[in-house]
Amino acid sequence: MEDKEVPEVPPQRETRSFLMAREPSVDRRFRPRPNKKMRLFAQIQESEEESSSEYSDTESDYKYQSSEAHTDGGASCATSAADNSSVETGPQVFLRLRPVKDASKAYVVSEDSNVLITSCKVDSTSNNVNRMEKHFGFTTIFDSTVGQRDIYDSCVGPKILEEECVTIMTYGTSGSGKTYTLLGDDVRAGIIPRALENIFTMYKDMIFRAPKLKLINGCIVFLQDDASLKEMQIRKKLLDLCPDISAHYQRLKQVIDGDHAFESKSATDTSVLVWVSFVEIYNELVYDLLAIPPKQDKLGELPRKNLKIVGNKGQVFIKGMSSVFVKSSEEALQLLRLGQQRSTYASTSVNANSSRSHCVFTVDILKYNRSGMTTQSSYKFCDLAGSERVNNTGTTGLRLKEAKNINTSLMVLGRCLNAASTVQKKKNADIIPYRDSKLTMLLQAALLGREKLAMIVTVTPLDKYYEENLNVLNFASIAKNIIFKEPVIKQHRVSYCGFMEFSKMSSFEGGDYVKELEEENVRLQCEVEQLKYEHVLQMQLLEEKLRRELTSTYQEIIENNKKQYEDECGKKLLIAQRESDFMIASQKRRYEEQIEDLKDEIEELKNPRSDTDSSDDANDSKSPIEIIDDDE
Numbered sequence: 001m002e003d004k005e006v007p008e009v010p011p012q013r014e015t016r017s018f019l020m021a022r023e024p025s026v027d028r029r030f031r032p033r034p035n036k037k038m039r040l041f042a043q044i045q046e047s048e049e050e051s052s053s054e055y056s057d058t059e060s061d062y063k064y065q066s067s068e069a070h071t072d073g074g075a076s077c078a079t080s081a082a083d084n085s086s087v088e089t090g091p092q093v094f095l096r097l098r099p100v101k102d103a104s105k106a107y108v109v110s111e112d113s114n115v116l117i118t119s120c121k122v123d124s125t126s127n128n129v130n131r132m133e134k135h136f137g138f139t140t141i142f143d144s145t146v147g148q149r150d151i152y153d154s155c156v157g158p159k160i161l162e163e164e165c166v167t168i169m170t171y172g173t174s175g176s177g178k179t180y181t182l183l184g185d186d187v188r189a190g191i192i193p194r195a196l197e198n199i200f201t202m203y204k205d206m207i208f209r210a211p212k213l214k215l216i217n218g219c220i221v222f223l224q225d226d227a228s229l230k231e232m233q234i235r236k237k238l239l240d241l242c243p244d245i246s247a248h249y250q251r252l253k254q255v256i257d258g259d260h261a262f263e264s265k266s267a268t269d270t271s272v273l274v275w276v277s278f279v280e281i282y283n284e285l286v287y288d289l290l291a292i293p294p295k296q297d298k299l300g301e302l303p304r305k306n307l308k309i310v311g312n313k314g315q316v317f318i319k320g321m322s323s324v325f326v327k328s329s330e331e332a333l334q335l336l337r338l339g340q341q342r343s344t345y346a347s348t349s350v351n352a353n354s355s356r357s358h359c360v361f362t363v364d365i366l367k368y369n370r371s372g373m374t375t376q377s378s379y380k381f382c383d384l385a386g387s388e389r390v391n392n393t394g395t396t397g398l399r400l401k402e403a404k405n406i407n408t409s410l411m412v413l414g415r416c417l418n419a420a421s422t423v424q425k426k427k428n429a430d431i432i433p434y435r436d437s438k439l440t441m442l443l444q445a446a447l448l449g450r451e452k453l454a455m456i457v458t459v460t461p462l463d464k465y466y467e468e469n470l471n472v473l474n475f476a477s478i479a480k481n482i483i484f485k486e487p488v489i490k491q492h493r494v495s496y497c498g499f500m501e502f503s504k505m506s507s508f509e510g511g512d513y514v515k516e517l518e519e520e521n522v523r524l525q526c527e528v529e530q531l532k533y534e535h536v537l538q539m540q541l542l543e544e545k546l547r548r549e550l551t552s553t554y555q556e557i558i559e560n561n562k563k564q565y566e567d568e569c570g571k572k573l574l575i576a577q578r579e580s581d582f583m584i585a586s587q588k589r590r591y592e593e594q595i596e597d598l599k600d601e602i603e604e605l606k607n608p609r610s611d612t613d614s615s616d617d618a619n620d621s622k623s624p625i626e627i628i629d630d631d632e
């Protein structure tokens with residue numbers, strides 16, 4: 001059908017928009033192939049040479065190092081394309097359908113799982129073109145029954161094994177499962193935790209324990225002892241800020257180990273250093289999600305500094321971005337969680353926990369070989385914020401501003417992909433407009449075909465999202481049509497003359513032995529540095545322990561004294577109480593006696609003595625006893 005409708009060389013081709021469904025179908029299997037494939041890289045290179053200093057925000061103090069040898073620890077920074085292959089490559093575009101109740105019948109997956117056929121059965125689109133049956137081709141389509149393990153094995157696993165520079169992005173409408181695909185949940189680990197586990201298992205025996213090499217402003221730099229120590233301190237500070245995920249990590253690891261059998265590499269002549277960074281692009285501003293907060297500021301309250309994306313001679317980097325040295329997948333995951341806590345989420349009408357920013361988590365792997373060659377491979381995991389309808393969803397205020405920024409940057413991404421896929425057709429190719437948004441500036445290496453690009457498109461197969469899904473699918477089909485004829489650079493290579501001074505050594509007799517000794521010396525120096533650092537840490541821990549012990553001893557003494565004092569006081573109180581009871585009792589007795597006396601007195605007063613006497617006399621007279629007075 002397309003063969004007839006699309007002329008091979010259209011006289012005036014309409015600029016395609018990823019926002020509009022393409023007419024009539026976009027399945028590239030049925031479309032005519034251009035006779036000549038584009039040499040995208042060459043054209044871009046040319047345009048970039050002209051404009052490498054044009055960025056509005058590229059005031060960089062970065063100096064691109066030439067390929068000549070540096071003597072002071074610098075690199076001969078010849079980014080090499082030695083691993084180039086001259087085959088045509090393009091982005092891999094996968095489709096993942098989210099499991100939903102009452103899935104729409106408008107989406108049908110072809111038997112070979114490569115083509116999605118859409119046709120509007122219900123009246124969920126106003127656009128007649130959208131009602132037509134359309135075919136969208138993908139590298140692979142994962143229906144809602146496909147789990148996280150298979151997604152990883154198809155989309156990411158092979159790329160980790162190939163040790164290339166890869167950008168993996170998730171794209172889709174809000175709530176369709178982009179973040180779920182990348183991160184997963186407590187039990188269903190996503191792509192990133194699996195990739196980290198894969199990387200650290202693969203390089204298990206090669207992981208270098210001290211940060212001696214670092215990617216600074218796009219170049220691999222050898223760190224002197226003090227700089228290396230500083231990196232260790234930064235790393236410790238950040239890890240201290242991270243949430244404790246040990247239980248969660250153990251659960252995830254168990255799941256991942258059950259799902260995959262990652263293999264370890266054994267290369268005794270290579271050391272591997274792993275660094276991670278995490279940024280978000282929120283309202284067209286770039287924020288570092290792994291920045292150390294200024295002192296006394298709590299998490300969440302830190303004043304966020306907007307960072308600049310800098311480009312220079314094909315290298316893209318974020319000026320001042322934190323890159324953290326990690327020794328295990330757990331540490332990397334801890335930092336990922338920390339960044340996640342700091343990134344911008346909000347509740348929207350379609351997702352209670354919607355990402356309001358584009359997040360890019362990068363894992364840089366630096367490999368130092370005994371030969372003096374250092375290579376770098378990077379994995380960028382990019383969680384794009386969901387495209388949203390803003391017109392009739394009642395979105396207002398900050399959410400509206402966010403949604404507009406998200407949609408604009410996604411539109412620029414669509415334009416870049418469109419430019420990349422059409423540039424082959426025009427003699428004077430359009431420059432890919434990657435400078436029109438922060439997102440595309442950051443991802444330019446992938447957009448220009450210098451790094452591999454894998455896109456996982458997520459779709460919620462419900463009737464109500466039909467039109468939005470068509471936009472997403474059109475976007476995906478544009479990406480799927482890109483062909484990079486120019487080879488993808490698999491790894492950036494750097495030779496470290498200042499580090500090892502191999503060139504000097506090789507001219508001596510027995511140079512190999514000296515080389516080995518020299519290398520051993522560097523290794524030992526690093527170990528000493530590591531031990532020093534661990535010693536400082538141990539001292540700190542010891543001091544802390546001692547303080548705790550002293551505190552508990554003194555607390556015990558204080559408690560004992562208090563108890564003793566209370567006992568004494570109790571005794572004294574008892575004695576005083578007894579004394580006072582005794583006093584009261586004796587006083588009472590005295591008063592009672594006095595009362596008795598007084599009563600007697602009263603009695604006496606009531607019955608005076610005279611009466612008594614007369615009565616006595618009367619009694620006497622009556623008495624039969626006669627008193628004889630002897631004296632008389």
Ligand SMILES: Nc1ncnc2c1ncn2[C@@H]1O[C@H](COP(=O)(O)OP(=O)(O)OP(=O)(O)O)[C@@H](O)[C@H]1O
Binds near residue numbers: 097174180181387
């Ligand atoms: N394949 C899936 N299987 C199970 N649950 C899923 C799947 N995809 C998405 N979900 C669930 O759907 C919800 C929304 O997913 P998620 O947050 O990943 O969407 P999103 O595309 O990142 O959205 P936003 O762009 O708004 O951030 C989550 O609760 C997630 O667990």
